Amino acid sequence: MIGTLNASKSERLLFENFLNDKRIYTLNENYWIKLIRKIGSENNLNQDWLNRKFSNNVKFYDGNPIVSFKINENRAIRIIQEELEGETSEISAWIEKGVIGTITEELVVALELTDSTKSIAIELLEKWYDKNTTIQEMEEYIVNRI
Amino acid sequence: MQKEDKYEHRGRFQAQGGDLEESEPWAQSEPLTVVKALRLLKKLILKLTKKDYEVREKAFGKAEKFVSEAGKNGGIFVPVRKTFRVKGSKDKRVDIEVQSGHAFIKDENDNKK
Numbered sequence: 498m499i500g501t502l503n504a505s506k507s508e509r510l511l512f513e514n515f516l517n518d519k520r521i522y523t524l525n526e527n528y529w530i531k532l533i534r535k536i537g538s539e540n541n542l543n544q545d546w547l548n549r550k551f552s553n554n555v556k557f558y559d560g561n562p563i564v565s566f567k568i569n570e571n572r573a574i575r576i577i578q579e580e581l582e583g584e585t586s587e588i589s590a591w592i593e594k595g596v597i598g599t600i601t602e603e604l605v606v607a608l609e610l611t612d613s614t615k616s617i618a619i620e621l622l623e624k625w626y627d628k629n630t631t632i633q634e635m636e637e638y639i640v641n642r643i
Numbered sequence: 644m645q646k647e648d649k650y651e652h653r654g655r656f657q658a659q660g661g662d663l664e665e666s667e668p669w670a671q672s673e674p675l676t677v678v679k680a681l682r683l684l685k686k687l688i689l690k691l692t693k694k695d696y697e698v699r700e701k702a703f704g705k706a707e708k709f710v711s712e713a714g715k716n717g718g719i720f721v722p723v724r725k726t727f728r729v730k731g732s733k734d735k736r737v738d739i740e741v742q743s744g745h746a747f748i749k750d751e752n753d754n755k756k
Contacts, residue, residue, distance in 0.1 A: 548723050551716030552745070559709075561725050575724065582730050589728065597722045597742050607728055 508586060508611040515560065516580055522558055525610075529564040529576055536619060537626045543567035546600065547575060568626060573600045576618070577607040588614040590621055590639045592632055602632055617643055652744030654723075656680075656687050656706065658699055660735035665690045674745035677714035681707060702727035702737040709739065713747035720745050 512525035534542060546567035550556050560578040567573045575593075588608040594601065604625040608614040624630055624638050650670035657666040667687040669675050675683075684707055688696055696703070705727040713719045723741035 546722065548720055548741075551713055551719050552748075553717040555716045561727075577726060577728075579728070579730075587730065589734070591734065593724070595740060595742075597724065597740070600722075603724075605726065607726065 508613055510581055510586070511610040511612070511615065512578075515578070516558070519558060522560075525578070526563055529578075532619070533564060533566055533574070533576075533622065536622050537566070537568060540568045540626055546573050546598075567600065569628065570599055571601045572625070572628075573603040574622060574625060575603055575605045577605065579607065579609050581609045586611045586614055588617055588643055590643060592636055592639075594632070604635065650743070652746060654721075654739070654741040654743070654746055656684050657738040657740070658687055658691060658695070658703075658736075659738070660729070660732065661695070661698075663691070663695050663735075669746075674718060674748045676750035677710055677747050678750065680710045680747050684710070698732065698735055699729055699737055702729055702735075706737050706739055710747050714749045718745050718748035 515521045515525045547565040562575045563578040565575045586609040590606045593603040606618050653670045655666045655668035667683040721741050725739040727737045729735035
């Protein structure tokens with residue numbers, strides 16, 4: 498199940514040029530880390546459940562993912578941030594159900610970061626942090642929200 | 644022991660969305676080399692119709708670039724999930740998943756093949 502929304506390009510693009518400037522990339526990354534920690538302050542968050550470095554310790558710097566967190570034993574989140582390409586900014590979300598380690602349910606949010614896509618991402622994360630939210634409920638929420 | 648557990652290095656390439664779900668997995672005792680990974684990606688592409696491939700061509704290109712880049716940097720260890728979306732589509736994409744072990748290493752013999 499997936500939802501995709503196109504927002505107006507006239508919106509403010511956040512952390513523009515993040516893929517070409519490591520300083521902006523790091524600011525962008527820290528922004529997500531703080532935001533996710535703030536939203537999930539009641540959860541026992543485990544940052545970087547996915548590897549974002551090659552074997553020689555060189556980081557990807559491609560926003561794919563820009564952050565990932567394990568939020569409990571089997572549930573995780575992954576944020577993929579992309580450069581704006583078209584006339585409108587996009588946000589997509591889906592639940593990945595494949596198994597890696599103990600993770601069996603992962604909320605994936607892929608977006609071009611603007612004020613409106615950020616707001617939607619926060620809503621999705623808040624819903625997913627709630628341990629009472631089932632996969633089916635989350636998938637319905639994604640479709641209805643975006 | 645489960646059959647799949649005897650292989651230390653596992654993962655898959657996947658193309659999905661728009662009623663398509665095709666994948667090329669690997670499960671082996673040695674890390675997957677870049678050359679073999681690129682062959683698996685080509686094998687996956689061959690499973691797709693021309694139309695399904697064309698819409699994902701850019702996403703496949705990004706996946707190939709990531710595999711090659713990993714090869715230049717000693718490969719990559721589990722856990723890895725990368726999704727290359729088709730911009731403007733609802734759910735069309737190409738995924739890379741390293742589920743166990745190490746992948747996309749350069750093999751000295753690869754250059755000779």
